[in-house]
Amino acid sequence: MLGQAYIKGHGVPADFDEALKWFRRAAEQNFSDGQYNLGLMYAKGHGVPKDFLEARRWWGLAAEQGNPKVQFTLGHMYLVGKGVKKNYSKARQWLRQAAEQGLPTAQYHLGMMYAKGTGVLQSYTEARKWLQKAAEQNFLEAIYSLGKLFSSGNEEVRDPTSAVVLLQQAATRGHQRAQVAVAHHYAKGNGTAQDLQLAYHWWFEAAKSGNADAQYNLGVMYINGKGVKREALEGKKWLTRAADQGHTRAQYCLGVMYSTGTGVPQDMDEALRWKEAAEFWESL
16 A cells, blocks of 8 residues: 555655555545545544544544454554543444454454453453453463453353463563562462572563562562572562562561561661552552
């Protein structure tokens, strides 16, 4: 499509005005991709003043033709209230139409609506159905969310063994929350044999990327000598990193360490500082 060439500067100089001209021609001839791209131009303010109402108008025309990419875009707009007033009924309508055509992003968001009960009657069974479809297409966030559903959903869907498999799969691909979650499974022996070394491995992977929950759990492992050699200073290091991000349990742990002199010189001023920090974050 010529419009795309002008947007990206492929073979021609990048030119929003020219892109707009060609997208409009295609849109007015009822080509759904042209309508979608013209809507994007209005949504982003490329070559025209930003106008979500006009974007929605063109996307609506494309969606009515069955374009799943546009149906998802409209559904997500209504889901999060971007450029339009939130409308969960319309979000579900458009996301379902796209999901039924096999679009994994739509399947994921529809699944999460059912998992959370967002604008629909909460249904873990329906959530599992749609998340499974997206996960089968290797959609990373769906793999993680399906793992969490198997980990903490109701009895109808709970499956800790499958949860570990999925969370490990997402963790291996660098998903921080999956790394934290699968570490909890290994630490507790939930759905798998207890393995504190693997728990440490996945918490460390997430902690070094800045995840506060993982930093807290590493700190606790070092303080207690569980799965690692007891090293109070190393524990303090990770607890401090978590505490600096507002992690209240880490802040309370540091307060206790300083008040009792556990692994650090006793310092009541530092103990009070961390206790007050924890109380502040809990009050928000």
